[in-house]
Amino acid sequence: MDTFLQQFINGLSLGAIYALIALGYTMVYGVLRLINFAHGDVYMLGAFAGYYLANAMNMDANPSVLGAVVVTTGAMAICAIVGIVIERFAYRPVRHHSRLTSLITAIGVSLLLEYGGQVVFGATPRFFPQMIRSQVYSVGGIQITNQSLMIIVVAVILMFGLEFIVHRTKMGKAMRAVSFNLPVARLMGINTDLVIAFTFALGSALAAVAGVLVALSIPRIDPLMGLMTGLKAFVAAVLGGIGNIPGAMLGGMLIGLMETWISATAYSTYRDAMAFAVLILILLFRPAGILGTSVTEKV
């Protein structure tokens, strides 16, 4: 029983990571119907931005929560700018072409960031400074670290924050309008370029939070770290229903739990394959995802 509960906690803390990244996928998809494959790499950039900021502030020697907040905010700002730049120069020029063009562009941007990252940061993995000293809480044989706990809590808070922005603010209303019909939204006087740029900035800032938080708990970072994690988060978004914010959260948690359970069996090395098996099954049997609503397109 101990083991089962411990694995459940392990699964949730892993799932929260996927959920954080999946939120960004879902946001962009919800507004633009674009799968932003570069999102996983923005997550990587977030971790590296945090790494350089934290080292500049010498956080390894003087850990503090306030410092960690400053580092995270800095990484968010940097990634938000990166997100806007990517949208402006890679996606906007091809926005009026077919959706396939955007998708291929996204893959191109992703590869550019991964291998550009190897040139700039080097391929050698770095270890993220411990900005907050890890502490273990132990409840009846179940252990959880303060860092894992933080990831879960932040993921849930951000999910509600996003829900609030999308459903309760003026910008959110504009986002939903753009999502519904872009040309008509523009005719109604909405600055669609601004709305889309905002969506990218928000999504990328979320990825930065994920990057820094994950690096705190699993300290190894390298330029290709966003590849596999990003793909699994994408699967999580599809599983929960892409475009649906609580769905991203649910999908992330489910993928995390499934991976943990696979790892706990003799087939531990198949855990990466599992996420993609789930993707195939979900696309075959419920393409809209668990919480998504299927829309019949008029032809």
Add this chain to the structure above:
Amino acid sequence: MKLCRTTVVFFALVALLAACERRSGSSQASTTGDVLVGMYGSLTGDGASFGQSSVEGAQLAVEEINNAGGVLGGRKIRLLVEDDQSRPEEASNAVTKLITQDRVVAVLGEVASRRTLAAAPVSQKYQVPMITPASTNERVTQVGDYVFRVCFIDPFQGEVLAKFAYNDLKARRVAVLKDIQQDYSVGLTDSIQKTFTTLGGQVLDPVSYSSGDADFRAILTQVRAQKPDAIFATGYYPEAAIIVRQARELGMMMPILGGDGWVGDALKNGREALKNTFISNHYSGENPDPVVQNFRKAYRARFNREPDSIAALGYDAAKVLADSITRAGTTDGPKVRDAIASADVAGVTGRLRMNASRDVVKPAVIEELQFADGDVKYVYKTTINPN
């Protein structure tokens, strides 16, 4: 049609060049100028610490040899270093380049067995001797008679670790974590299992992971449920650092043991979790032998840091090669090969003498790891001799 003819001519030229290349591949031993020695290593990527340490060790040895007058009547050794980015396919490319383009007389490297296994066939094919400083997997020198090593092999290392866990740590029930992507880890795991079972202990089913994994909590939780007395983590240092940390976070305070693959700069990220961990190693910096102490002093003066065992092995590999070239009296591949086979050098890591399978037989040390002042301290525990 014209284009077609041009293409044919072009390919004919390429084929011709390739043919020339092949013929001159087995090096026409030059008798003047610098003696070119190739070295390939993981200067970047997952195994960057291995590559940097081994190259620095070899560099130090080469500088000492050149300052003392070089080899073959005053010729200097020039070390040409290639980075394989910690990738096996690049290791094989690097050695091909060193041999066919740079025309080196011998090759030093790699540290990780998987990459040496990928590159050694190239050396064998061109009959250019290769000495690996630290690849401990048994199969490495079985590639062919041009491949040598200056370190002990994993069947011995596994025996040392299993005996230490059983006799000194009094462990009776142990778990093993292995990296299925690394020949080194797989071989070491087999050997530990064999010895520990023979001693009368119980080894739980090995748990597998892959190089690059960063979340071991699920497999560690499974291991925890089986209540082992000790854990072996037979992979390399980047994963070992995270494994010890996550094990301690899960409340697993039992001893964790590893092989020489734990020796790497990033191991220090295990931090306080490194308490109660032990490794088998090639040499101890605490050894009072003047050979060892002089090496440490020279290394610290040159690179401004404490040498690790990988650096010591890189140094030894270069020393054995220089000694063999001197005794061969030529840079001709087959003759240098024969000289290496009969080498007997007092190295930093012990007496370096090749046996019939081109391995050296020498003792291993067990070290206890400690984390202090932001770095790993290797504290000498005991020496275990081969029987």
